Amino acid sequence: MRSLYISLTSEFYKSRKSLAFWAAIVLPLLICGLIAFGYFNASERILKAKLPPMALWGQYSSQALAVMGMLILPFYVIFMAFSVNNIEHKNDTWKTLFSLPLHKLSVYSAKLVYAMLLVFICLGLFLILTFAFGHLLHLLIPAYRFDLYDPLMLLSQYYLKLFLASMGILSFQFVLSLIWGDFLKPMGIGFVGTIAGIICANVHWKYAYLIPFSHPTLAMRLGSMRKSPDEGIDIMTREIWVSLAYMAVFFIAGYFVLSKRNIK
């Protein structure tokens, strides 16, 4: 555990000045900021619809959720998986990492856990900023009445589900980025996979739940809503279990590849 902890601390230390780390903060800030700005600017038109507070929260928060779940999240996850490994490929530092008195499994796990943490931080910030900007909008334009409904539980469940749905892609892309040091192969496969995954999910292909790249889109379907919004959504749906199963399989496969591999 100590090896894992110090490897994780080192991952943070060496990537804190990198694009990968700042993307986790800047991306939600930018998207949520733009959506809030749009709601501030177009308030008259939006208020004309006279939506009840719950529906207004639903409309407002789904802007970020839809963009993130459908398109940005898979690409963001692919980029994260690439970045945590690329820092070693680019600087030729795998040989240093594996010649230190640390367990290979700890070094490897720390990288995957760090990538997961970055995705978690990013989605957590989406949740916090969606909520905070909603209340800020209400302060600036009191007619919005964002104070009359509390969406926090429902939003938390959706973002948690998105996070779990991204684990299959993350672990798959992580193994690809571990094997290949170049940008094109993992990103190319990820790009094609994402497009294929979205199409398969949108055409309701019955086996789409088996494709990791379809999971975020499937996770965002309203079908997983329970009887009423107050009861929240079903988080552990079929695609989430498959996503977690992929993570376990790719985690073991990645470590097997790494432990048998010569560091040239």
Added chain:
Amino acid sequence: MNLAIETRGLNHYFGQQHVVNDLSLQVPPGSIYGFLGPNGAGKTTTIKILLNLLQVPRDKVFIFGKDLTTHRIESLARLGSLVEQPAIYSHLTGRENMYNRCLLLGIRRERAEDMLQLVGLSDAARKKAGKYSLGMKQRLGIGLALLSDPELLLLDEPTNGLDPNGIIEIRNLLIKLATEHGKTILVSSHLLAEIERTATHVGIINKGRLLFQGTIGDLQQLSKPVVEIDTNPPSRALEILQEAGFAPQLTEQKLTIPYRSPEDHAEANRLLVAAGLAVYAIHPMRKDLEHLFLDITKNN
């Protein structure tokens, strides 16, 4: 007494290529072991094997008497290394690279400052390592290797890219580490002269095979120096020196006699001048690596 490094009949392949061939290294503790060989001889591959970066079977590599494959962490904790180009994070400063390694090794940060000072990078510590010159990167790599105060140092061509002053500093540092701090150092190089100045023991490798292993004294026995005489005409000089029993050799208009003592080549000079020959220069020469390889190969 356990050897610091021991390999027993070590072999390694890259695909079909046999890059390390039946290698049996024996590095005594406290020695500076010069690992000598031309580019592509298998030096870096061997060092990577010693760091467990390349897969090897059991009972082939021993660090301080313990099998590396079964005592990996324990062995690596006693090692510091610099392999090929220094592996440093180019987006971090020199100091941050040191701090990151301190984190990984569980060492206090003060030690990083000491190492930066030791390798002469205190003033450049705030500069991004990517903007360092090759020599500065090499110094930082050596500093990183020394950070954990390891008992055994594996340095792969550590003077690469250094200026003459830097080379002398590193050479003196290696000698100091071995003599004053009892460190064992394996240093690879393709320069015989470089190894001769620092090493106590030498291993010569070519095409993956260990051609020679012994003390520096043993090597000097093999690397018999010669005295080159620049004279005109060399053919006449050859006759004169042959008559006087100097065992001269003339190859490609270069006249050489075996080095015995300064008095000996002063005598050769006197004979040539007395015979009316112009002597432009007389200087002792060590055999270069290529010729030494030829000699060693012949002897084997």
